[in-house]
Amino acid sequence: MRFCTPATAGGRSDDGARDPRAGAVTVSDGIWSARDTAPSEVEAALRELLRQRHAESEAYVPARVLNLVVIADREWRGEIQNRLDHVGRYHASRTILCAVEPGRTTIDAHVSASADDDPAGEAPSVGRERVVLELGPQHLGRLDAIVDPLVVTDLATLVWAPHGHPEALDALMRLAQIVLLDSGSEPDPAAAAARARELAQRAYIVDLSWLRSTPWRERVASTFDPAQWRRELASITGVTVRHHPGSVLSGLLFIGWLCRRLGWEPGSVVGSEGVMHGSAHGRRQDVELCLKADESMSSPGLAGITVDTASGMGLSLDRGHGGLTAKRRDRRGRESTWTVMGASRGEPGILGEGIRQALLRDKSYGPALSAATAMLS
């Protein structure tokens, strides 16, 4: 990598309180770094880096799909980068990671442009850019002004703040069309649901807690799809959801989805010590609702569900080898067991799916969230 541009060599010059390290610009192994820098310098560095990469090989083509802005605590920056590195093929085309460090007053930046393959052959080599900004808490309220020059214009921008920093999220709503959140990671499910609903007024929400319930929703929809089972949907009398202790909201979103799709009116759920009970008012009968924490689960999400009907039919789905273990009891009490095939996506897969979903529109989440909120009221 041969890259040194006079435009970026000076660091900030208009700041009266210059950091003693100011002015340090280094380029090493294709990474441009600067201390006490400014967004305009970072943007210039990005442009120059792309120009250099293309000059080195015409096969280098920058991906243009999605901007991802991440706001994270600096001490967890490595963990966040590691998660982003493992999302598989669903990398954003430009990632701007804002690492927040208490006490910091200046902005340091690191910029890189990498390619999926070695851009040596005739085939295009798709490249992605990554910007890391190290900044302080006082920058968060005006983060939009700092990030705005760095996002690719005309691409959708997704914001993810896994460590909170609501003021940063609020500041970025001017730029972002999509917010990635994990409502289940909040300690208070009611507050998390309320925050998600509030954000949904201003942007499209991709909720990892909702995505963790996707395979379960698909399987339940499939299981009740044959005509002989579909009629049982109208006579459901009970739904039990087993979940990771920290994923009560995933369970509520799943039940909220059932409520909205089947026309049930959800009531409040109450409980303690990992068990919550409630009911929903169905067209023919009330539906007993139960959420149980499964202490043996090591990763967030759902562990299993059971659906019972007035006719005596019952369906259970539980995590198993090679997919979900399904068990059905028909109205005569006869049981059958099988495996619904599918590989576990794991947490990196869930995050990758969240990034992919940023460019889709799932109209089921909003109604499910409103039902979940009603159950928590």
Added chain:
Amino acid sequence: MADASTPTEENPLAEGLERLPVHPTILMIFGGTGDLAQRKLLPAIYNLAHEGALPERFHLIGNARGELSDDDYREIARESIEAHSRRRPDPQVLETLLEGMRFVSGSFDDPAVYERLGDVANELDEAAGITFNRVYYLSTAPSFFAVIVGRLGEHGLDSHDDAEVRVVIEKPIGTNLVEAKQLNSAVLDVLDEAQVFRIDHYLGKETVQNVLAFRFANGLFEPIWNRNYVDSVQITAAEDIGIGSRAGYYDSSGALRDLVQNHMLQLLCLLCMEPPVNFSADEVRDEKVKVLHAIEPPTTGTVPQMAVRAQYARGVAGGEDAGGYLEEDDVPEHSTTETYAALRLEVDNWRWAGVPIYLRTGKRLTRKVTEIAITLKPVPHLAFAQDGAVGVQPNQIVLTVQPNEGASISLGAKIPGTRMRIRPVNMEFLYGTAFMSQSPEAYERLIMDAMRGEATLFTRDDEVEAQWRIVDPILEAWADDDGEVAQYESGSNGPEAADALLYAGHRWRAI
């Protein structure tokens, strides 16, 4: 709000799901140990299982002549999947998939095979307490298609109470119009057309389907997509390799049957069809058939003016000396089979009348590329001086199907400087830069569609016959032609003779 009170209504839980439910299905593969099954079908089924896309209850029954146990077949399937899957198999998912596999041995005309297939399927129904849909996949030599469908009918396997029965047929559907009609007739004596899924795997490619998205989802193109603005069209399917070890198949087929009759005419249809009312199978296929009917088939007398054939000769391909077609192993000494075919067709309808559509395909050409190039008419008046520059060229829209999937538009742009000089520049869109997801294999999409009963990407009986109606006279004329077949150098752009097809002012795009 959806109402689930009556079972005949739509599944209220399905709405909004990205992956829609598919009825529990048993997939039975005739030719279950063959090359296609091992290289494409079994890996595709594994990948569907991995993604959780298969029906919630799924079984696969393989059939072939060899005496194999269920476990033997599972082992063959395991090795095929491990060797050819586009992703590394998850051991637990693979084991679960293999556990659901069964094998029925016997030849395709053996009645006992069909008795046994019916029994195994019924056993699976009984064990599950439901009735599985049946999908029969004919991954066999074409000569067995009618035999298998006939046997299915004789044994009552062509329909089933409370379940859908579908049959997937690989190409080729006949080797000429007569055979295609005979096969369609034999198949439709047993099955309804709605049960038949004729595969043209080109239609399963994302970039082929995107021709429709490109045309009908962008207001930019449709106003100029007609004879008033389009000067000519070139559809190219070039390969840089020879026939390899496929002489047995290829010498009896040739380029026209292998690629033009099916894949290239499909591309032409997608390019030229009118917007369908909706994207249901029959609406789309109706529009494609109208395009084929608008192409007047040549007579044997007019073939020399609209079609050219050739064989590759010695040359340099990939930087190395390469032999000619007649030097390939197992190719008859005096074979006249074409490895290159070029046609000039016209779609005689309101939209396209007078626009030449050039098709060409060949083996061992300069490089591998499949593309559609639409050349627009030149601007009516040029205000710029052209001296000292390449000048203004007609705009060209190029849709690349493979390998670098995307689209490009050539535009005239001012060369930087003090004078107003123009040269063409390219505005390019590459799939890889704009989408994060990896395209599924064509067979994954097509197998799912067949299980779902979605026939849009499969060819209908009248569509296949309309294709043969265009190609048949060319085949007949070439069969009657005792002259020598033109040769082209390996690694070249094809024979010079193909230039004779071009109207004045036109030239083949560089491959």
